[in-house]
Amino acid sequence: MNSNPHNPSVPVAVSGTISSSAEQTLRLIASLPAPAGLEDRVHAALGTAARSGRILAWPQSDWMRTAAAAAIVFVVAGGGWGIYTHVQHGQPAKVIVMPHAMQPDGFSGAGAKRTPQTLPGPTVILPVKPTPAQHKAKKKPAASLAPSPAASAPAASAATLTAQPDASK
Amino acid sequence: MKIPTSAVNDESRRRAEDAALAALVDQYAGALYRVAFSVLRNAADAEDAVQEAFLRVLRHRDTLEEVRDHRVWLIRIVWNIVLDRKRRAKTRPETDDVDELARVLPSAGLTAEQLAAAAQHHAHVLSHVDQLPAKERQVLMLSAFEELSSVEIASVLGITESSVRSRLFRARNLMAGLLNHERSLR
Numbered sequence: 306m307n308s309n310p311h312n313p314s315v316p317v318a319v320s321g322t323i324s325s326s327a328e329q330t331l332r333l334i335a336s337l338p339a340p341a342g343l344e345d346r347v348h349a350a351l352g353t354a355a356r357s358g359r360i361l362a363w364p365q366s367d368w369m370r371t372a373a374a375a376a377i378v379f380v381v382a383g384g385g386w387g388i389y390t391h392v393q394h395g396q397p398a399k400v401i402v403m404p405h406a407m408q409p410d411g412f413s414g415a416g417a418k419r420t421p422q423t424l425p426g427p428t429v430i431l432p433v434k435p436t437p438a439q440h441k442a443k444k445k446p447a448a449s450l451a452p453s454p455a456a457s458a459p460a461a462s463a464a465t466l467t468a469q470p471d472a473s474k
Numbered sequence: 475m476k477i478p479t480s481a482v483n484d485e486s487r488r489r490a491e492d493a494a495l496a497a498l499v500d501q502y503a504g505a506l507y508r509v510a511f512s513v514l515r516n517a518a519d520a521e522d523a524v525q526e527a528f529l530r531v532l533r534h535r536d537t538l539e540e541v542r543d544h545r546v547w548l549i550r551i552v553w554n555i556v557l558d559r560k561r562r563a564k565t566r567p568e569t570d571d572v573d574e575l576a577r578v579l580p581s582a583g584l585t586a587e588q589l590a591a592a593a594q595h596h597a598h599v600l601s602h603v604d605q606l607p608a609k610e611r612q613v614l615m616l617s618a619f620e621e622l623s624s625v626e627i628a629s630v631l632g633i634t635e636s637s638v639r640s641r642l643f644r645a646r647n648l649m650a651g652l653l654n655h656e657r658s659l660r
Contacts, residue, residue: 326653327599327653328618330595330596330599330600331512331599331603331614331615331618332620333596334515334596334600334618335508335512335620336508336620337508337578338504339504340507340517343504343507343521343524344499344500346521346525347499347503347525348496348499351496351528351532354532355492
């Protein structure tokens with residue numbers, strides 16, 4: 306069967322006829338004459354553009370080219386120097402604190418930090434307020450200086466020993 | 475007063491470039507206009523596109539000597555311009571193809587009714603052409619220019635000649651399918 310491989314419903318003969326009518330339209334449009342005076346208008350536009358463009362054209366003489374090149378270099382270098390001087394060096398870099406990575410089991414520490422137990426630090430000595438018992442003791446200095454009965458007992462026993470030297474005899 | 479030799483050379487070279495550009499305008503402005511009109515379908519826009527194409531050539535006239543085929547080179551320039559304009563014009567309301575075609579179609583030996591009917595028919599066909607995919611549509615439109623061979627179409631579009639042939643084949647089939655579908659609906 307003589308059918309169109311891309312569109313089986315359209316036989317080749319029919320599709321050729323139909324598409325040729327479409328191409329006829331395209332050919333007709335493609336063969337339309339250009340409007341009269343088109344070339345003159347284009348020439349005029351080119352003349353205007355060329356005259357206006359020559360103002361900014363690269364200069365012809367050598368010294369002007371050198372001066373223009375020097376001016377361009379000066380502007381570029383000056384701009385670069387201006388930027389360099391305005392940038393402040395030595396600023397600390399901003400530190401971005403990254404969030405804690407999630408552990409593989411799905412739980413996170415929620416940003417908690419382990420704080421180690423601190424060792425006993427230096428103690429501060431504060432003046433101790435005297436208690437009432439200490440007040441009483443300060444009021445009787447003689448009593449405190451007098452020997453206690455237990456303390457005087459050795460002296461008495463020594464006197465006894467000296468009084469009876471011949472007891473062994 | 476002593477005139478530097480380089481200045482004389484530059485001036486003579488510039489004159490030669492201007493003359494070459496003027497010759498290109500005289501020779502190819504009509505062809506470029508037809509290419510532009512086939513895409514834009516508006517006489518004023520097509521003229522603007524031709525002017526813009528030659529202004530681009532003016533800016534790059536130093537490279538004119540390096541171009542091998544001026545005709546294909548110019549068609550390629552205007553083709554890119556009109557495609558760009560067409561893309562930008564999508565945001566604007568489209569011009570009425572029927573009125574524009576009735577204005578520019580050759581009317582010799584036709585009554586006003588016949589001319590209007592012909593314009594309507596062509597506008598109808600062109601609306602179907604617009605429904606084709608861009609690649610196929612471009613090849614089909616350029617193939618309508620008898621002055622362009624398939625090698626030159628390939629050069630304008632930047633593709634291979636075999637791609638041109640396969641796209642043209644697809645475009646014809648798609649076009650036939652569209653028109654046939656419409657006939658079956660009637």
